[in-house]
Amino acid sequence: MSLRGRGAITGIGETRYSKRSPHTAFELQIQASLAAIADAGLDPKEIDGIIPIGITGAPAEAFVTNFGIPDLRFSALSPMGGASGIGAVQIAIAAIEAGLCKHVLIPAGRNVSSGAKAGVRIHQMPQFHLVTEYELPQGAIAPAQLYAPMARRHMELYGTTSLQFAEVAVTMRAHALLNDNAVMTKPITIEDHQASRMIADPFRLLDCSLESDGGAALVVSSSVRARDMPHPCVQVLGIAEGHPDSPSSITQRGDLTRLGIAKAAPIAFEMAGVSHSDIDVAEIYDCFTYIVMCQLEDMGFCKKGEGGSFVEGGRLRLGGPLPTNTHGGLLSQGHMLGINHIVELVRQLRHAGGRAQVAGAEIGLVTGYGDMGDGAMAIMQRG
Amino acid sequence: MSTQAEAKPIPHPTPDEQPYWDGAEVGFLRLQHCAACKKPRHYPQLVCPYCYSCECEWVDATGRGTVHSWTVAHHAFHPAFKDELPYTLVTVDLAEGPRALGRLDPSAQAELRIGLPVRVTFPRNAEGTSLPVFLLDDDA
Ligand SMILES: [Zn+2]
Numbered sequence: 273m274s275l276r277g278r279g280a281i282t283g284i285g286e287t288r289y290s291k292r293s294p295h296t297a298f299e300l301q302i303q304a305s306l307a308a309i310a311d312a313g314l315d316p317k318e319i320d321g322i323i324p325i326g327i328t329g330a331p332a333e334a335f336v337t338n339f340g341i342p343d344l345r346f347s348a349l350s351p352m353g354g355a356s357g358i359g360a361v362q363i364a365i366a367a368i369e370a371g372l373c374k375h376v377l378i379p380a381g382r383n384v385s386s387g388a389k390a391g392v393r394i395h396q397m398p399q400f401h402l403v404t405e406y407e408l409p410q411g412a413i414a415p416a417q418l419y420a421p422m423a424r425r426h427m428e429l430y431g432t433t434s435l436q437f438a439e440v441a442v443t444m445r446a447h448a449l450l451n452d453n454a455v456m457t458k459p460i461t462i463e464d465h466q467a468s469r470m471i472a473d474p475f476r477l478l479d480c481s482l483e484s485d486g487g488a489a490l491v492v493s494s495s496v497r498a499r500d501m502p503h504p505c506v507q508v509l510g511i512a513e514g515h516p517d518s519p520s521s522i523t524q525r526g527d528l529t530r531l532g533i534a535k536a537a538p539i540a541f542e543m544a545g546v547s548h549s550d551i552d553v554a555e556i557y558d559c560f561t562y563i564v565m566c567q568l569e570d571m572g573f574c575k576k577g578e579g580g581s582f583v584e585g586g587r588l589r590l591g592g593p594l595p596t597n598t599h600g601g602l603l604s605q606g607h608m609l610g611i612n613h614i615v616e617l618v619r620q621l622r623h624a625g626g627r628a629q630v631a632g633a634e635i636g637l638v639t640g641y642g643d644m645g646d647g648a649m650a651i652m653q654r655g
Numbered sequence: 656m657s658t659q660a661e662a663k664p665i666p667h668p669t670p671d672e673q674p675y676w677d678g679a680e681v682g683f684l685r686l687q688h689c690a691a692c693k694k695p696r697h698y699p700q701l702v703c704p705y706c707y708s709c710e711c712e713w714v715d716a717t718g719r720g721t722v723h724s725w726t727v728a729h730h731a732f733h734p735a736f737k738d739e740l741p742y743t744l745v746t747v748d749l750a751e752g753p754r755a756l757g758r759l760d761p762s763a764q765a766e767l768r769i770g771l772p773v774r775v776t777f778p779r780n781a782e783g784t785s786l787p788v789f790l791l792d793d794d795a
Binding site for chain 1: 663664665666667668672697698699723724725726727728729730732733736739741742744746753754755756757758768769782784786787
């Protein structure tokens with residue numbers, strides 16, 4: 273049995289993204305969830321599966337209580353940080369296909385301006401206890417510092433440059449300027465990137481994603497039901513998650529330049545039955561600029577080591593051969609744990625992408641990256 | 656701002672991990688080895704991933720290795736590290752096989768490259784913790 277074409281994203285919802293929201297993370301999740309459920313043409317009481325996202329996510333019970341859901345048939349978690357959203361979609365489709373439930377809500381929301389920043393969160397997670405014990409006391413605290421050695425190794429082995437990182441940052445910003453719900457609203461240049469202060473060498477400030485407040489949510493249903501729902505069906509053709517070698521410690525990973533998505537991508541492409549040249553639009557998890565190019569390599573868009581030159585020449589820009597992060601991404605739209613990437617792909621395939629619409633987009637892909645290198649990807653198709 | 660908030664994070668080892676810190680305190684990089692198949696591993700873990708034995712022994716490593724990668728911290732994500740900026744964290748391929756993360760001594764900064772031979776020391780910091788600092792290995 274394959275999940276090819278069995279499930280669809282039938283509802284999408286987002287709040288405003290901002291640097292500081294007066295609403296709690298749960299309020300933001302509720303707002304986004306109500307929007308996604310309405311977008312799917314459903315009543316909240318029709319939700320019978322819930323997969324909350326993120327360690328700040330409210331438990332399924334909180335949604336049951338607040339929506340008065342009479343019969344929740346299924347709930348689960350996908351603990352992969354920024355790869356959890358796609359992991360949750362995979363779980364949802366499998367559960368629906370198995371007959372466990374009909375409509376799965378995937379809610380996410382965060383209020384980081386009032387709570388723990390990314391640097392602190394990792395060290396509260398038991399699966400990274402050894403990083404907290406052996407690396408944190410030395411001053412290896414935040415993801416920027418933990419991920420930087422992967423980028424540095426890539427630069428030393430393959431000649432990848434900070435100017436190539438800048439291509440990614442500038443492209444994401446250009447796309448964010450087309451998005452009315454983007455936190456960043458001013459254009460940047462390659463020179464701005466090069467002049468931005470060093471955070472964790474080789475990562476400059478403009479290599480790092482935003483910390484954002486907001487909420488985003490999805491509804492997943494069967495493709496059969498989706499064809500009777502309000503919007504054009506966006507079905508999931510291929511989906512997979514992959515865990516990197518040494519998933520709890522980057523330091524101990526044999527190949528620092530290979531992420532979990534390297535294991536997921538061949539499975540997702542084979543399931544979908546499409547090739548790289550079929551991809552009209554890509555939403556690629558961009559917690560850091562380097563992580564975008566590493567995923568492009570790991571997915572097979574180019575050879576290992578060629579990600580830097582691959583992103584040059586406007587390849588990822590709207591109008592280029594592989595328009596990427598048409599919403600502005602985590603780097604410039606907002607950091608919503610990659611749920612905003614899934615929302616944007618659905619929008620593109622509904623042909624509701626506004627000023628950032630890729631004309632005639634039929635097939636697209638979305639990736640997630642989380643924690644110490646977990647990866648996930650989905651290939652979706654209109655129709 | 657309380658002094659509590661400024662304190663550096665310190666290790667909180669479980670009993671299984673304590674031998675590493677006992678070694679650090681006397682200046683040795685102590686690694687877990689499988690008692691059955693003798694393969695070394697780091698960081699500590701319960702089971703040997705090669706033969707699945709749960710028995711292990713702790714052996715002092717040579718403390719020598721080569722630089723695998725690095726990052727230079729220019730931003731303090733914790734206030735206690737602000738006065739130390741910039742500092743370099745090196746990922747080191749130990750001669751025994753596993754890797755270690757440590758500070759690079761500033762005297763080696765100018766020579767930093769992949770493959771640079773280094774050796775470990777464990778100076779005690781103000782918090783009373785002995786943490787790995789790598790120096791150039793002149794004998795390599
Ligand atoms: Zn063994």
